Structure formats: C-alpha cells, structure tokens
Amino acid sequence: SLIRLPARDPLGDCVPSARPAAVIVLAAGEGTRMRSATPKVLHRLGGRTMLGHVLAAAEALDPEHLVVVVGHGRDEVAATLTGKARAVVQETQDGTGHAVEVALATLGELTGTVVVLPGDTPLITAATLQALVDRHEADGAATTLLSAVVDDATGYGRVVRDERGVRAVVEHKDADAATLEVREINTSVYAFEGAALRASLSELTTDNAQGELYLTDVVGLHREAGRPVGALVAPDADETLGCNDRAQLADLARKLRDRTNLAHLRAGVAILDPQTTWIDVDVVLEPDTTVERNTSLHGSTVVRRDAVVGPDTTLTDCEVGSGATVTRTQATGAVIGPRATVGPFSYLLPGTVLGEGAKVGAYVEVKASTIGAGSKVPHLSYVGDATIGERSNIGAGTIVVNYDGVAKHRTTVGDDVRVGSNNSLVAPVEVGDGAYTAAGSAITEDVPPGDLAVGRAQQRNIEGWVARKRPKKGKP
Ligand code: UD1
Ligand code: CA
Numbered sequence: 001s002l003i004r005l006p007a008r009d010p011l012g013d014c015v016p017s018a019r020p021a022a023v024i025v026l027a028a029g030e031g032t033r034m035r036s037a038t039p040k041v042l043h044r045l046g047g048r049t050m051l052g053h054v055l056a057a058a059e060a061l062d063p064e065h066l067v068v069v070v071g072h073g074r075d076e077v078a079a080t081l082t083g084k085a086r087a088v089v090q091e092t093q094d095g096t097g098h099a100v101e102v103a104l105a106t107l108g109e110l111t112g113t114v115v116v117l118p119g120d121t122p123l124i125t126a127a128t129l130q131a132l133v134d135r136h137e138a139d140g141a142a143t144t145l146l147s148a149v150v151d152d153a154t155g156y157g158r159v160v161r162d163e164r165g166v167r168a169v170v171e172h173k174d175a176d177a178a179t180l181e182v183r184e185i186n187t188s189v190y191a192f193e194g195a196a197l198r199a200s201l202s203e204l205t206t207d208n209a210q211g212e213l214y215l216t217d218v219v220g221l222h223r224e225a226g227r228p229v230g231a232l233v234a235p236d237a238d239e240t241l242g243c244n245d246r247a248q249l250a251d252l253a254r255k256l257r258d259r260t261n262l263a264h265l266r267a268g269v270a271i272l273d274p275q276t277t278w279i280d281v282d283v284v285l286e287p288d289t290t291v292e293r294n295t296s297l298h299g300s301t302v303v304r305r306d307a308v309v310g311p312d313t314t315l316t317d318c319e320v321g322s323g324a325t326v327t328r329t330q331a332t333g334a335v336i337g338p339r340a341t342v343g344p345f346s347y348l349l350p351g352t353v354l355g356e357g358a359k360v361g362a363y364v365e366v367k368a369s370t371i372g373a374g375s376k377v378p379h380l381s382y383v384g385d386a387t388i389g390e391r392s393n394i395g396a397g398t399i400v401v402n403y404d405g406v407a408k409h410r411t412t413v414g415d416d417v418r419v420g421s422n423n424s425l426v427a428p429v430e431v432g433d434g435a436y437t438a439a440g441s442a443i444t445e446d447v448p449p450g451d452l453a454v455g456r457a458q459q460r461n462i463e464g465w466v467a468r469k470r471p472k473k474g475k476p
Contacts, residue, residue, distance in 0.1 A: 018133050021065065021112035021194055023058040024103040027051055027119030028071025028090040033245040039073030040243070041119040042080060045253035046260060047280025047298055050243060051077065053122035055085050060126035061115065061133065065107055068119065069099045095212030096188070097204045104201065110194035113137060116215065117189040120243045122252060123259075124189065128239055135232050136191035142227035143196075143219050145169070146189035148237040156185035157216050159231055166229045169216035173209035184233070186216060187240035196227055256281070264291075277310075286322075304338070313343070321356070334366075337373065355390065369400075372415070385427065386411040395421035395439065402427045414449065423455075 031040025041051035048056070051068070058066055066084045070077045071093050078087035090102045100116055113133055117124065128146070136144035145166070147159045157169040158179050169186045170179050200221040204213045223229045234240050243249050260281060261274040268287030271277050278296040285291070289303045292310030297303070301315045304322040309315065316332040324336050327343035333350030336342060340354045344362055351368030354360060358371045361378035369383045372390035377383055379396035385408050386400045392413055400411050401424050409427035413419065417431050420439035431437065432449030441455035 018061075018130065018137060019112075020061055020063045020115050020133055020191070021110045022103075022107055023061060023063040023066050023115040023117070024100055025051070025054055025058060025066075025068045025085075025117060025119045026096060026099050026188070027077060028069045028074075028093050028099055029120075030072040030093070031120070031244070034249075035246075039077050041077060042073070043243070043246075043249055045122060045249060046256040047282055048122075049080060050122040050249075051080065051119045053281075054117060054119050054124060055081075055083075057124050057126045057129055058115070058117070059083060059085075061129055063115070064112075067103045067106065069103050095204075095206070095210070096215035097201060097213035097217065100197070100215055101201045101204075101213070104198055110198070112194055114192045114194045114197055115190065116192065118242060121187070121189070121240055122243065123239045123241060123255060125239055128234060128236075129189070132189065132191050132232050135230065136193075139228060139230050141191075141230045142193045142222040142225075144191045144230045144232060145219065146187045146234055146240060147184050147231040148187050148234045148240045149184050150237055151183070153180075153183050153185050157188075158182040159184040159186055161231075166219060166231045167223055168220035171208065171210070171214065171216060184231075187234060188215075188242070189240065190215075192218070193227075196222060196225075200225075272310075317350075318348075385409065386413065386425070388413040389415035389417065389433065391415055392417040392419070394419045395423060397422040398425065399423075400425045400427065419443075 027041045034040050034043060042049045068081060068085055068087050069090050070087045071090045074089055081087055088103050088106050090099050113136055115129060115133060132144060132146050155172050157171045158175055159166060160168045160170055160179060160182065197218060200218045203221055204217050206213060208214060219229055238255055241252060243252055257278055260279050261271050261277055264279065264285050265271055269285045270290040273293035276294040277291050280298045282300055283297045284302040286303065286305045288305050290308040294312045295310035296314045299317040301318045303309055303320040306323045307320045308325045309320060312328045313326055314330050318331050319335045320326055321336055321338035321340060323339040325341050326336060329343040329346045331348035334348035334352035336354045337356040337358055339356055340358045342360045346360050347365040349367035352366045353370040355371060355373035357374045359376040359378060360366055363380045364377050365382050367384040369386040371377060371388045374390050375388050375392040377394040381394055381398045383400050384402040392415060398419055402408050411425050411427040412430040414431060414433035416434045418436045420437050420441060422440050423437055424442040426442060426444045429443055429446060431447045434450045435447045436452045437443055437447065438454040438456065441453060443453055443455050447453040
C-alpha cells in the first residue's frame with residue numbers, strides 16, 4: 001500500500017519528487033476520556049498502536065524527518081518509536097500551534113513540504129497523505145489542509161470558505177451561529193510550505209476561547225499574507241476519524257477490520273463471516289485460504305494456500321502451511337506444516353512445530369515440541385519439550401511429564417513409534433525408532449528401538465472376591 005511516485009518515469013527522465021521534508025505527528029495530549037493508565041496513542045487496534053498506524057502511513061511518504069511530539073506519557077510513547085521516528089518533548093500542552101513550533105525548533109532549516117497530523121487518527125492511509133502532498137505541491141500552496149464533510153461537526157474546527165477559497169479555520173468554541181452550520185471540518189491533517197509555516201507560527205496568539213496557540217490560525221495568517229491556501233476534501237471521511245474514548249476506539253477497530261477483510265476478500269481469500277473475523281494488519285493470507293467464522297488472526301501470522309482456519313480459532317504469530325486445517329484452536333508461535341490437521345479444541349504454545357500431515361487432535365496441548373511429518377497426537381494429551389519423529393502415534397491420554405518441579409526436561413520419541421494410550425513419558429526419556437509402549441505405562445527409562453516397553457503393575461485377578469466380600473451383590 002505504499003503509494004510513491006517512481007523516481008524515474010519509463011523513459012528514464014526524472015519525475016518531480018513528492019517527498020516531504022518532514023512529517024510531524026502530534027501526540028502530546030493526555031486523552032483523559034480513555035480513562036486509562038496507557039497513553040491514548042498507545043491503545044491498539046488491528047494489531048498496532050494508534051500511533052503505529054499513523055507512523056506506518058507517514059513512513060510510506062519517505063520523509064526526510066519524522067518527528068513525534070510527546071508530552072503526557074512521553075517515556076512510554078517514545079519507547080515505542082522505531083525506524084526514522086524521533087520523539088520531541090512538548091513540556092506543556094499549550095496548543096497544536098505550540099506543538100508544531102516545538103517540533104520545528106529541532107529541525108533547523110527546512111525547504112519543502114511539512115506534513116502535520118494527529119497521532120490518534122489510525123485509519124489515515126499513505127495514499128491520502130500522498131494525495132494531500134501532491135495537491136499541495138501542484139498548487140504551490142502555503143497551506144493545504146485535509147478537510148472532511150460530516151453530518152455532525154460538533155467540536156471540530158470549521159473550514160470557512162469564500163469566493164477565493166479557504167479563508168480560515170474557526171474552532172467550534174470560537175464559532176458564531178453561521179459558522180457552526182458549516183459541515184466541512186478541519187481534520188488536523190495538513191501540508192505546509194516549511195518556511196511559510198515557520199514564519200506564521202511566530203505570529204500566533206492565545207487570543208481565543210481556549211487560550212491556546214492554535215495551529216489552525218496559520219490558515220488565516222497565510223491567507224491574510226496573500227499566500228495560496230487550499231483544502232483537499234478527504235475522499236473517505238472515515239479515514240480522518242480521531243479517537244477520544246474507548247467507544248470510538250471500538251468503532252475505529254471495526255472499520256479497520258472491515259477494510260482489512262475487504263482487501264483480503266478482493267485478493268482471493270474466502271472469509272465466510274467478515275463480521276466475526278478479526279485480522280491484524282500485518283497478517284499474510286495467501287489466495288485460496290479459507291477463514292471460517294469467529295476467527296482472529298494476530299501478529300505475524302501467515303496462512304498459506306488452501307489452508308482452512310476456523311471456526312472459533314485464535315492464532316497469534318503462527319505459520320499455517322498450505323492445505324492445513326486448524327479448527328477451534330488457540331495457538332501462539334506455532335508452525336503448522338502443510339496438510340497438517342489441528343483441532344478441534346487444541347492449544348498450541350510457542351515452539352510448537354508440526355510436520356507435513358501431522359495431526360494434533362481434540363483436547364491436546366503442545367508446547368516447545370516438534371511433531372514430525374505424519375505423526376499423530378489425536379486425543380487428550382499434553383506434549384511439552386518433546387521431539388517426536390515421523391509416522392509415530394501417541395495414544396489417547398498420553399502426558400509428557402516434562403517438569404520435575406524444579407527443571408524442565410526433554411523427551412525424544414523416534415520414527416514409527418506406537419505409544420500406547422494413557423502413558424506418562426517421564427522426561428528426560430527417549431523412545432527409540434519403531435518401539436511400542438503398552439497402554440497405561442509410566443515410561444521412566446529409555447526404550448531401545450524396536451522394543452515393547454511395559455511400564456505398569458502386572459494385573460492380578462482375585463477369584464471369587466466379590467461373592468466372598470459382597471455376598472448380596474456378588475451373584476454373577
Ligand atoms: C483540533 C483542531 C480542529 C480540528 C480537530 C480535529 C486546533 C486548534 N484545532 O482540535 O480544528 O477539527 O483537531 O480532530 O488545532 N496536541 C499536542 N499538543 C498540544 C495540543 C494538542 O500534541 O499542546 C495534540 C493532541 O494530542 C492531538 C492533536 O494535537 O493528537 C489535536 O489536539 P486536540 O486537543 O485533540 O485538538 P482539537 O481540540 O480536537
Ligand atoms: Ca481531537
């Protein structure tokens with residue numbers, strides 16, 4: 001989704017670069033309405049923080065500088081920054097104009113376009129930001145703001161136009177009755193000409209209802225100075241939605257879910273019930289995969305061709321091989337081989353590796369274990385810290401006893417092994433290739449290849465015991 005002009009056109013001539021000099025992300029506000037110990041911009045949707053989404057869109061513009069203005073929760077927010085993004089501290093939140101001033105002060109001489117956007121508009125796309133920059137540069141404007149037309153403009157700055165175009169942005173609290181009727185709002189996303197921005201910031205005053213330095217006043221100042229000011233109306237107003245409380249966050253998460261699902265559907269993924277399917281933005285689904293209802297795919301999960309996941313499945317950081325089926329399963333950090341089958345009601349923990357065609361069945365938990373190609377753990381088992389070879393079968397109810405109360409130990413099961421039902425494999429222990437173990441065995445000693453291990457008390461039948469001890473019940 002990286003929308004960039006190619007550096008060169010097909011004839012090899014240079015095309016004008018639309019690379020901004022800087023992107024400034026405003027994220028110093030407190031976000032009290034989230035009622036959370038977590039800074040607002042670090043709340044998550046679609047597998048990323050709000051700020052992470054904004055920065056991903058900003059990074060796609062390949063700006064020379066990427067600055068995040070932090071204040072409340074500054075250390076926590078700054079600690080999440082990666083790549084080019086750099087935190088600049090705004091000690092007191094004296095307004096959006098002040099925030100940009102603080103950021104610019106760290107940037108030195110700037111020639112070119114400066115993009116400013118809030119850290120709490122996670123649905124903004126790189127394509128829209130690039131369209132804003134392109135329009136701004138094509139118009140040679142001093143300011144180009146991204147506006148949106150909404151049904152309820154309450155609380156927003158209104159875009160006031162006259163015959164010459166955009167005249168000013170007037171904040172809700174400063175607006176008269178006529179201005180309050182305007183439904184075109186300022187989204188707080190802008191492209192500025194760097195030098196013009198710097199010059200007008202020094203002219204801002206706190207002469208307004210909130211006693212703050214409003215970035216929005218730059219629009220009017222540029223206009224008064226005779227500099228061209230424009231607005232690009234966002235093609236999709238949803239992209240510009242901000243987030244002030246958890247209800248809005250839930251709404252944005254739903255919109256992001258729908259957008260992600262639609263992209264996968266268009267790319268050839270069968271999502272049977274998009275309303276109950278939640279796929280993080282970094283998840284990769286190959287064409288002809290099927291996602292059944294009530295399924296959540298998180299983190300770096302990858303699902304290969306012809307695999308079927310769900311229903312009722314949650315996968316985090318998993319790889320699902322082609323043609324595999326994963327049904328009613330919870331898994332984290334598992335690699336599921338091609339044509340393997342998992343579920344129903346399976347629980348896979350980090351370090352699980354299932355070979356091609358392997359099976360993990362009902363009520364089976366696997367942790368830090370490799371289960372080789374064609375091997376099966378079909379029913380009611382725990383497999384932890386074990387390596388199981390190929391074509392082996394682990395009987396129903398088998399438990400790998402990996403923990404002695406102090407340390408974890410490993411268990412090795414070879415190829416073509418038949419572990420009987422209801423065994424305990426007491427680690428550290430090794431069962432050799434082709435070996436069998438009797439049902440109900442506690443295997444505490446290594447089993448050589450090809451042997452049958454019987455690790456249980458010999459059964460004895462006490463003849464006539466019931467008739468002697470329970471005479472009334474003992475009639476056979
Ligand atoms: C702002 C705009 C308004 C627009 C609205 C869109 C101004 C004066 N008004 O209003 O026209 O319709 O956004 O949502 O800009 N921030 C800082 N430091 C500060 C103040 C704010 O970093 O000193 C950050 C906030 O964390 C937030 C963003 O700037 O991410 C916007 O600030 P906010 O207080 O939400 O502005 P609004 O009053 O919503
Ligand atoms: Ca806001």
